[in-house]
Every structure is written in C-alpha cells, then in structure tokens.
Amino acid sequence: MKVVVLSSHTSSLFWFRMDMMREFVSNGYSVVAIGPDCEQDWVAKFSEYGIEYCSVPVERNGLNPYKDFKTYRAIKKTIKKIRPDKIFLYQAKTIVYGTLAAKQNNIKQIYILIAGLGSIFKGNGVINSIIRKILICQYRSACNASKKVLFQNKDDRNYFFEKKIVKREKTAVINGSGVNLDHFHEVNLPIKTVFLYIGRLIKDKGILEYLEACKSIKQKYPEVRCMLVGPFDTNPSALQKSELNNYTQNGIVEYYGEQTDVRPYIKRCSVFVLPSYHEGTPKAVLEAMAMGRAIITSDAPGCRETVIDNKNGFLVPVKNILILIEKMSFFVENPELAKAMGKESLKYVEQKYDVKKVNKSIMEIMEMI
Template identity: 25%
Template sequence: MPPKLIRITTVPLSLEKLLEGQLSFMNDHYEVTAVSAEKARLDRYGRDNRVKTFHVEMTRAITPLKDMKAVLKLYRFLKKENPLIVHTHTPKAGIVGMLAAKMAGVPVRLHTVAGMPLMETTGTKRKILEQVEKFTYSLATRIYPNSRGLKEIILKEGFVEEQKLKILGKGSSNGIDTEYFDPRRYSEEDKTALRKEWKITEADLVFIFIGRLVSEKGINELVSAFNELQLKHPDVSLLLVGPFEEELDPLSPSTLKLIENHPKIITTDYQIDVRPFLAISDVLAFPSYREGFPNVVMQAGAMRIPSIVSDINGCNEIISNEINGLIIPAKSGKSLYTTMEKLVTDVELRKILSQNSREMICEHYERKEFWEILLKEYKTLEQEISKN
C-alpha cells in the first residue's frame, strides 16, 4: 500500500481552483484524501477527481468553538488513518490541520502560504491573526510560501525561522496548465459568438477581472477608474467574472450601484471555466491589495492577455513591467485609470505585452513541472522519515 497523504483546505473551492488536478496526480503515488468543509461539494470533488474525501466543517471567520470541534474531529480521523503527510492550504485549514496533525503524531506536516488576510487588518484582529499564523508555523515541519514576497513578509514579521521555509520552483501553489489555457482553442467565430452572447460589441476593448468581487481585490478602484475611462473612450467594456461576498468584504454602495447600472459593466457570477471570458478579453485588470501567487494572472498570461497588476508580492513576480504587463501602486485609483487609458490608446504596447505573455508563463510556470517538483519534495521528506 502506498503511504497516505492528507490534503486540507477550508472550502472545496480551493481544491477545485487552487489545486486543480494536483490531488489526482498525487493519487498515482500516494493514497490521497481531500479534507474540507461543504460536504456535498466536497463529495462531488472527490468523485470528479477520484480521491477519497473526509468532511470537516470549517469557517473562514474567527470561530474558536467551531474550530476546536473541527480540530478534534480531524484528530480522531488522523489517528485512525495514520498518514505519512498532512499538507494544508488556506489560513483556517492551516491552524486546524497542523494542530490536529501534531496531536496525532503525523511525521510530515506541511503548510503552503498562498496569501495572508492579516496584511489588510488592524488592531486586535490583526494581533489575533498574527498569533494564529505563528502558531500554525510552529506546528508544521515545513512551510511553503508560494512567492518570494510572501517569504520576505514571513521573515520580516518574525513568524518562523528561515530554515523552515522553502519556495517550490519559481513560486505558485499549482503552476498553470498551458495546454488547457491556450488561446488557440478559440476561433474567431467562437469569440464573435461569445461577445454576442454577453452583449459586448466587436469594437470594444475588454478589460477583465476574475476573482471575488470584494474591496480588497481593488474592485472599488477598478469600477471607478473604468467609469471615468468609458466616459472618455466609449468603446471599452469591463467584464467582472466572480462572486460577490457581501458578508465578508463588501463593496461600497456607489460601486455596487455602478456595477448594477452601467451598460458597459458585465457581471457573470462564479464560473467554473473562465477561458471563454479570457478569450474575448484584451487586458486583465487585477488591482488587488494582497495576494499569494495569483492563478488568474498566470491564466491570463497563458491566454496571451497582458495584465495590469498591483505592486504586491506574487503579482510583481509573474509580471515584469512593460514586458508582459504593467505594474501600478496598490490602492491607487488614479494610477489604475492612467494605466488602463495607456493600454486603450497605445495599441503597439498592448501588442508587445500580449506577444510576451504566454511565452513567459510557459517558460516558468508549467503545471506538470510544478507537480513533479512537489512530488520530489514529498519523496525526499519520505526518505528522511524512513532513515530516522
């Protein structure tokens, strides 16, 4: 029997998107179980990806009593299963999974850091999240920041000693499938039909955003900048692909009103397959306040779409300014407007950035190569355990 590998995320969406295909690949080398909340969706994920599942209810908010219940349920499961490796992703899954794994005596306890919500919080909540982060890292045997910038933040904040940290490959949690995200899959006829379906005229230059429609993703600034831009340049559209999350990080009322009423702002809600929307777009506008190593920027690049991104970790590692995209200061609506207008008016620059985009992603972030890097890491740790 192969050794057991437990992979944990707070919600199944992270398994579906953040780790797409990865657990199925690892299932050829380990007996893999995916652990997450939302039982029905988790069960469907298990069937679709041919991996075992175990349901543990977790929340993305601070909920100590529910969290302790989750730890105890997971601890009992790990004691029964006796896995070699527990590997967690996302903050809540990290603290729950690492604590349960430590209590259960799991020898290899790994946590990937793909972003830190605490970076956009202050006061008591910030202090609580800092302590949770430190405690999570102390329980793990190795920590994988998925970008150089995140590693620097972790060291600067003093969350853990450097010898516990390792970046896999060039960064990312899963790389990008450049065969799947390939613009050649969409003909001109396909794109014309898609634009017609979403009521986008052929003449329009399309800015696209993909992700949660929340304040910390820079949506307030993006919608405001676009509204101003469209008054001056009528032939532009903004495509917002993703769900609203009013309960956690709501947009301003003025932004919501513009999204609802602006004839050139199109919303699609959550989409399993974002490729059709990338295929009919010209520029990714991604003015996020914080990221780990954003998949959407890699996806856009693979689809030959240049990006406007904030000067934050992850984004400024995937994008090289004026080579495959443009980098702007975070939280600057003025810079965002100026840069969006630049790509509307400077057709030659847009063409150059587009030509470079796919090549840079294929060179550095091919998904199958990342899987092999992670598998090698697992096998190395496995050998170290067998020697002891």
C-alpha cells in the same frame, strides 16, 4: 502512502489544487481532500479524478471560539480515521487547527502553504491588530510543528522571518499554484479593447479601484467593454450587491457572476486587470497570461511576480486609481501593444509557471519523488 490535502474552502481544493493532487495520484499516492462543503455535493466530483473527499465544519471568517473548537475536533477525528503519512495544509484556519490535529495524531510530515497574507495582516484598527497578534502566535506554533513551510512569494516569507514566525531553513518559495498549459492556451484577441477582472468581490482584491477606473474609461471611450467575473464573499471587506448595482445598472461593467470555467471570458478580453492589494500568486492572472493576455496588476506582494513592467503588462501602485486609468487608456489607444505584450505573457508563464514544473518542485519538497 496516504496524503491529506486540507483547506477551509472546498472550491479552492477542486479548482486550485486539483492538478497537484492528480500528480500525487499519478505517482502512486492515495489522496484525500478535506474541506467544509457537503460530501453529497463533492464526493463524485473528486472521485472522478481518483481522489476521496471528506467534509469537516470550517467557518472561514468567523471568530467564534466554540465553532473553532468544533473544527479542531472534527479535523482531529477525521485525520485519526484516515491515518495519512503526509498532510498538506493551506488557508489560515485549516493551517492552525489542522496542524494541531495532525500533531495530536503523531503525524510528522506536515507541510504548510502560505498562499498569500490576507486582510488581517494588512488591515488597520484595534480589533484587526489583536486578531493579527493572535494569528501570528498560532502560525508560529503551526510552523514549529511543520516539516516545511511553502510560500508563493518572497515578500510573504520575509514577513514571517521578520516576525520570527518560522525558521529560515524550514522554508521554500514555489511559483504560485502554476497553470495547466494543456487547459489554458493562446487564443486571438478581440477586435475592440475589452478589460476583464476575475476574482472574489472583496475590496482587498482592488475591486473598487477596478470599478472606478472602468467608470472613467467608459466616459472617455464608450465603445470599450469592461467585464467582471467572480463571486460575492463573506470576507469583512466584501463588496455588497448594492455597491455593484451602481456600476452594472449604468452599463459601466458587465457582471457574469461566479464561473467554473473562466476561459470563455478570458477569450473575450484583450487585457486582464487585477489591482489587488496583496496575493500569494494570483492564479487568474496566470490563466490570462497562458491565454496570451497583457496584464495590469498592482506592484504588491504576489502580483509583482507575474509582470515584467512594460514587457508583458504594467505594474501600478496599490490603490492608485489615476495610474490604473492611465494604463487602461494606454491599451485602448495602443491595441497592437496589447497583442505584443500578451505574447510576452505567454512566454513568461511557460518559462516560470507551468503547473508541471510547480508540482514537481512541491513533490520534491514533500519528498514524494
């Protein structure tokens, strides 16, 4: 049987869904990953794991109807050629146009993953409101055509219930994307306190709050290091390079750009910080937990699932820089508790977020085992 996994971000397919796709392959399925990036750059990387890769044009953040129509036609044509038995879709545009294309190709087993509600659902303004209403209608159509809709947290699922986007019996909640505990494992903490943020440099991820908190921490504790890993983005709320320069040039944060292997950076930190406004379930947080790190994250959908407050870290109110500074200062002044809470993080991730358990639940939902 053939399974298509479709996303509007090829890197996400490779780094966030590879464990899942490899599990499909090991259970005897033929898997085709479809994303927007050039086949020449990715075919060999996917084929190394027994997965075929195809490219279709997708503009993740664009609002051009003509380009979106081209995306739909390309997905429809590619799916017709592959003729999959099942299709797994995530991210807004590929959910909307991928579901429509699959339906047109008479595919019955369509599975949607809502891996977090983006800035369109959380933002303000007239244009944002109009786009949100359109997207809700599109999501409602996609959910109606699907066999099952998966969520990574209950808050997002409840939002879909409230807006009557999906029927309750069609839904399931999974524990994020999981984390590979063979790949990410516990390592000792550094001697001095080091904070780390990993994620796209967009304002909805709480990057400005992190930078401002680091500025205050560095003024009070000059010996503390604050690290930053992640790419710039095309998202409307993306941080500009000039904005980041204000912090890197003054030695407030150490910026390491986008990294394909984040383990060396997690190893060098003692506390992981992600003050995001909303997530599905933040994979970078799970990876830091698997390496025995205490967590500071926001009390927001997706984030709050990863922390038992005061046990493996702290939950802070969204956009509250003062409390973020307070919790970061706590770890500077109580480094032994960073180690103890890191131990609790590892226990929690082993119990709830082991990728093998998560993939098993996905395959049960998709009727693959």
